[in-house]
Amino acid sequence: MRIRDLCKEYQVAAKRIEVLKGLNLDVDNHGITVVLGRSGCGKTTLLRLAAGLEQADRGSVEMGSDAKMGVIFQEPRLMPWLTVGDNILFGTGKRQGRGRHRVLNRHLDYLLDLTGLKGFEDAYPSQLSGGMQQRAALARALAYKPDYLLMDEPFAALDYFTRSQMQKELLKIHQAEQKGILFVTHSIDEALTIGKKVVILEDGGCRKEYDLGDIPYPRDLLSEKIGKIKKGIVEEMEKTGEIGMLP
C-alpha cells in the first residue's frame, strides 16, 4: 500500500485545521507498520482515509484494485444482538447457526482457536471482558480475509497486562496470517514491541522512519539496541511540544 501526498482539512468551529499536509507512507505487504504520534496528530484520520471511511482532500491511497481492508477500531464495536460467532462472521454474510442448525465453518473454528475465543462462540458481547471483545473484533476483521489490517489504537483502552498479552497474540496472529498491518498508536513501547517499521507522524507528515526489521520477535524492550532507538524517538517527539488539536 502506497500513500502519496495525502491532505485532509477539518473545520472545527470557525477554525480550519490542516491535519495531514501531503503525507507519504509505504505500508509493507507483510510486515507491521506502526504510525506513532501524540494525541490529536492525525493518526486516526490517516487510518480512516486508508479504510475509505473518509475522503481525502488531495492525494491517494494506492493498493491492489481489489484489495480488502479489515478495520479494527479503538472500541470493539461488536453488534450487541449477535453472538460472538455471528459477530466474527459479520463481514462475510454467513451465519453461525444454533444447536443442530449449526453450520460447519472451518475458518470460523480456526479463527476462534487463533484468537482464544473457543467456547465463547455462543456468548453475547456484553458477557465478555474488554480484552475478549477486542479479540472478537480482530477475528471479525480476519474472517473478512483482508489484504491489510488497519488498527486504530486497538489496545489503548485495555489495562497494562491485557494490553501486553494482546500485543503478543497479535504477533502470533501476524506470524500465522502474514497480512500487512497498519497500526496506529501513541505508545512508544507498543510501537517498539510490534513494529517492523515505526513512523513518527508529526505536523501532518511522516517526520521520521525507523526500520526495526532486523530485530526479531519477541523483543526485549530493555535491550541496549531498542533502548537507543527509544531514546531517539522520545527526543524526536519532544521537539515539538505542541498539543494536538484533533478530537
Next chain:
Amino acid sequence: MNRWGKQALGIILLAVIWQGASWSGIWSSYILPSPGKVAKALWTMMESGVLWQHIFVSLKRVFQGFSIAFLLAFAGGAAAYELPGIEEYYKGFLEFMRNVPPISLIALLILWFGIGETSKIIIIVLASFFPMYLNIRKGFVSIDKKLLEVGQAFGFGRWRQFIRIVLPGAVPDILVGMKVGLGYSWRAIIGAEMIAASKGIGYLILDAQQMSRSDKVVAGILTIGAVGIACDKVFQVMIGRMAVRGSAEGASGHENQGFV
C-alpha cells in the same frame, strides 16, 4: 409471599369490599351489582358464546387496525432515517394529529365511511400509529454511528447497512412501540364500538346499559381489562423471545471497556 400472591391478595381485598358494600344495602343492586350477580352474568354470556363472539370481533378489528398502523409507522420511521430531510414536511401535521383524540373524529369518519368496519379500523390506526411511529423512528434514528462504520468498512451498501445493522439495532425500540400501540388500540376500539357498532365488547357494554343491566356492564368492563392484560402478556412473551439479550448495554464499547 411472592409477587403473584401479593397481587392476588389486592384483588381479593377489593372483591371483599365490593361484596361488603353490596350487602350493606346502601346502594340498590342496579347501581352496584354484587360480585355474584356479575359473575353469573359473565358465566351466562360465556356459556352461550355471546361473550366470545364479541371478544373475537373486537380483537379482529384491533388486529387489522394495528397491522396497518404498524406498516405505516415502520415506513414512516424508515423514511425518517433514510431521508432525514423529508421528515420536516410531515412533522407539523403529525404533531397536530397526535394531539387530536381519535374518538373526536368519529362523527366525521361515520359520515365519510359509514358505521361499518372501516371507520373503526381507522380509529385504531389513528390511536396506535403515534406511539409506534415515535418509538420506531427513535430506534432507527438513534442507531450508533460507530456500528454503521463497521458496515461501511466491510463495504456494505445502503440496503445491507439497513438490514444488518439499523434494523436489528432498532428491534428493542420497535417492540416497545408495538407493545404501547397494542394497548392504545385496545382502548380505542372499545370507545369506537360504544359510539357506533353492532358487535364487539364496546357494543356489549352499550347494549347492557340500554337494557339497564348494570351487572352486564361490569362484566364487560372486567372482560376489557382481562383481554388487555392477556394481549400484553402474549406480547411480552414474544418480546422475550425476539429481543434475546440484544438490548444488553455497552457491547458497542462506549462504557464497557477495559475490564477483564
